[in-house]
Each structure stands twice: as C-alpha cells, then as structure tokens.
Amino acid sequence: MRVLASAPAKIILFGEHSVVYGKPAIAAAIDLRTYVRAEFNKNGRIRIEAKDIRTPGLTVSFSEDQIYFETDYGKAAEVLSYVREAINLVMEETGKQKGVTVSITSQIPVGAGLGSSAAVAVATIGAVSKLLDLELSNAEIAKLGHKVELLVQGASSGIDPTVSAVGGFLYYQNGSFESLPVVELPIVVGYTGSSGSTKELVTKVRKSFNEMPEIIDPILSSMGKVVEKAREIILAEYNKEIKFELLGRLMNINHGLLDALGVSTKSLSDLVYASREAGALGAKITGAGGGGCMYTLAPGKQSEVATAIKIAGGMPMVTKISREGLRIEDIVQ
Numbered sequence: 001m002r003v004l005a006s007a008p009a010k011i012i013l014f015g016e017h018s019v020v021y022g023k024p025a026i027a028a029a030i031d032l033r034t035y036v037r038a039e040f041n042k043n044g045r046i047r048i049e050a051k052d053i054r055t056p057g058l059t060v061s062f063s064e065d066q067i068y069f070e071t072d073y074g075k076a077a078e079v080l081s082y083v084r085e086a087i088n089l090v091m092e093e094t095g096k097q098k099g100v101t102v103s104i105t106s107q108i109p110v111g112a113g114l115g116s117s118a119a120v121a122v123a124t125i126g127a128v129s130k131l132l133d134l135e136l137s138n139a140e141i142a143k144l145g146h147k148v149e150l151l152v153q154g155a156s157s158g159i160d161p162t163v164s165a166v167g168g169f170l171y172y173q174n175g176s177f178e179s180l181p182v183v184e185l186p187i188v189v190g191y192t193g194s195s196g197s198t199k200e201l202v203t204k205v206r207k208s209f210n211e212m213p214e215i216i217d218p219i220l221s222s223m224g225k226v227v228e229k230a231r232e233i234i235l236a237e238y239n240k241e242i243k244f245e246l247l248g249r250l251m252n253i254n255h256g257l258l259d260a261l262g263v264s265t266k267s268l269s270d271l272v273y274a275s276r277e278a279g280a281l282g283a284k285i286t287g288a289g290g291g292g293c294m295y296t297l298a299p300g301k302q303s304e305v306a307t308a309i310k311i312a313g314g315m316p317m318v319t320k321i322s323r324e325g326l327r328i329e330d331i332v333q
C-alpha cells in the first residue's frame with residue numbers, strides 16, 4: 001500500500017511579534033505544498049528520502065569541465081528531524097512498529113518563515129497514519145504536529161501546524177484558535193532569499209520592550225488593534241473594493257509598526273516599497289522578519305507586482321489562500 005498526502009504553507013497575515021505579548025494574530029494557509037509519500041518496506045526500517053526540498057543557499061560552481069552543487073545540508077537535516085518525530089509519534093499512537101519509507105517533495109522554501117517544518121510534519125502524520133490505518137481528524141493531526149514542533153524545537157505556539165492541517169484563515173490568541181471565513185485574497189509572496197532567526201528577533205523585541213516599555217507597549221497595542229480591525233473586515237460582507245483597500249492600508253500600518261520594532265531589513269523594505277509602487281494595495285513582512293518573506297495584496301496587479309519583486313532582488317511566488325489543509329492525494333492498495 002502507498003499513500004500520498006500534502007499539506008500547505010502558511011503566512012501570518014497580521015500580528016506577528018505582538019502575538020508573543022498576548023495580542024491576537026491572523027494566519028492563512030497558502031497554496032504552496034509539501035508532498036509526502038509513505039509506503040511499507042520489507043527491511044523493517046524507517047527510511048526518509050528528501051527528493052526535492054527547497055533549501056536556501058544553493059550554490060553552483062564551475063571548474064574546467066566540472067559543475068559543483070552545494071546546498072545547506074544543516075537546513076535539510078533539520079527538516080528530516082521533523083519527519084522522524086512525526087513518524088515516531090504515529091507509530092506510538094498505533095502501537096505498531098513497521099518498516100516505512102517516506103519520500104518528500106516540497107514547493108515551500110525552507111527557513112523562509114512559511115511554515116515548511118510544520119507542513120512536512122503534518123503531511124507525514126497524514127500519510128503515515130493513513131498507511132497504518134489510524135483514523136485521525138485534521139484537528140487531531142494539528143495537535144500531533146504541534147507535539148512534533150515541541151519535541152524538535154522546544155517551544156511553539158502551534159499556529160503553523162494548525163493552519164497547515166486545518167487550512168483557510170485562523171484567528172489566534174493565547175493558544176486558542178478560531179477559523180474565520182475564507183476571503184479570496186490576490187496575494188504575491190516575496191522571498192528575500194535569506195532567513196532571519198525567529199528566536200533572535202523575538203529576543204531583540206523583548207529587549208526593547210524591557211528597556212522602553214512606555215514606547216514599545218503602545219506599538220504592540222496598535223498591532224493588536226490592527227488585527228481586530230482586519231478580523232472585522234474579514235467577517236463583514238463589505239463589497240470587494242472597500243475590503244481590499246482597507247485591508248491593504250492595515251497591512252501597510254502593520255508593516256510600519258514592525259519596522260518600528262526593528263525587525264525589517266533593507267531587502268524586506270525594498271520588496272515592500274517596490275510592490276506598492278507597482279500597484280499593490282498593501283505590503284508587509286510576514287513572519288519574524290530579519291529576512292524571510294513579505295507579502296502583498298495586489299488585486300488585478302499580481303503579475304506587475306511579481307515583476308517588481310523580481311527586479312528588486314526577491315523571489316516572487318504568486319499564490320492564493322488554500323481553503324484545504326491536509327489532503328490525502330492518492331492511495332494505491
């Protein structure tokens with residue numbers, strides 16, 4: 001028997017960093033997916049094959065008639081530890097130890113703040129549990145995905161595996177989640193090609209907060225209010241134009257507040273301004289900042305904005321919101 005499962009990437013639409021201080025955040029699944037194929041093998045071992053995972057920093061060098069490819073094996077190895085823990089957890093749940101081969105292909109760049117680790121964990125849990133005939137709901141798979149993150153990285157809010165397993169829009173505050181109605185957002189994600197360390201950036205904001213609470217606290221509160229306003233807009237039946245225009249303005253405000261916290265970089269801001277000049281209604285960092293990704297809201301202007309991102313030195317990804325989270329793509333008996 002062979003099972004193919006897939007799980008989507010996520011972006012934080014509003015509220016990164018302020019969410020660490022108990023404010024709400026809104027995240028969404030996007031249509032970039034990690035695919036995991038699981039099948040039984042005869043040698044009784046767990047085997048993991050990473051066929052095509054997008055790790056940053058691929059270098060190609062030439063000498064005489066030789067071509068050398070180098071990639072960041074540290075990042076690739078990190079991905080595999082999520083897969084291993086995911087398989088272990090499913091086997092523990094079933095009480096069965098079997099030889100399983102898992103192969104991974106992914107459209108989600110690793111280390112870009114798009115939730116690639118959570119997606120690979122969720123897709124692995126989905127594929128292996130189906131293979132072992134263990135019935136799990138997507139909410140249960142989200143919980144196991146959160147457990148995998150805790151085992152591998154020590155701390156996690158659980159927002160990434162939940163969005164990846166459940167799909168759509170998620171409003172999050174202090175560990176509780178609420179699914180919001182899905183609004184089709186014409187977005188473009190821009191990847192700077194480098195990655196920031198979430199841990200270091202969270203520490204940097206904490207330091208400013210401790211040193212100047214009277215200045216940082218109002219910024220975090222404003223961010224919380226931006227999220228509440230965005231939630232109202234998503235829940236309300238505004239006509240499309242007003243909704244996009246207002247959401248775009250809120251994105252720009254949220255970006256300015258993140259910049260004030262010191263988590264933007266020149267390359268992130270270059271992509272943000274290039275997108276706005278190319279006609280995006282809003283553009284902001286998504287995730288921790290310090291590198292990684294930004295996203296734009298660009299109704300009717302997605303290809304212009306994608307070109308502007310490319311010219312400004314980024315990698316554009318024209319994508320849409322994914323209503324579906326974990327998906328079983330194929331089962332071969």
Ligand code: PMV
Nearest residue numbers: 016017019113157198287288
């Ligand atoms: O690194 P990312 O893209 O998953 O984003 C982290 C979001 C933060 O709010 C900065 C940290 C957190 O734990 O919520």
